[in-house]
């Protein structure tokens with residue numbers, strides 16, 4: 001089965017003023033769509049790989065045929081990351097539950113402790129990439145970042161993600177990546193974070 005662009009779980013303007021409708025529209029229907037199209041174009045050369053989940057392909061890139069490995073890394077990663085990212089945003093913000101906050105406090109001291117580490121990772125990722133919270137194999141929460149569309153599976157299971165490619169913020173924030181990062185905390189879907197943590201524990 002070829003990959004298709006997932007629907008956004010909210011209207012394109014729903015995350016304003018933090019993420020504007022024009023950025024959402026272009027990001028979703030142009031950038032994300034291009035990752036989907038390019039992933040399909042690569043897998044069309046080895047259609048048996050449509051039967052392997054995208055997660056498995058990305059976790060075992062060395063088993064992907066070398067002629068499409070780079071395309072699967074970049075466009076498969078792009079499709080995977082954006083599909084996750086849209087779900088991690090919400091127009092109806094709610095603080096983390098007591099249960100999730102307990103884990104956050106254990107591993108970062110406080111929610112502000114998590115935010116500080118994450119903000120630094122997002123700010124200092126040079127060029128294009130992502131900031132992440134992952135749940136490690138030892139079941140602890142950890143902040144990391146990755147370049148391009150790489151997914152940090154070697155560090156753990158992604159449970160929170162922020163796209164820091166310029167295409168994610170440039171129309172509204174221009175060079176002010178820091179302002180985009182602070183705005184992100186108003187639209188984080190902590191319920192989804194908890195769901196992802198629960199599934200990985």
Ligand code: MN3
Pocket residue numbers: 027031082163165167168
């Ligand atoms: Mn993007």
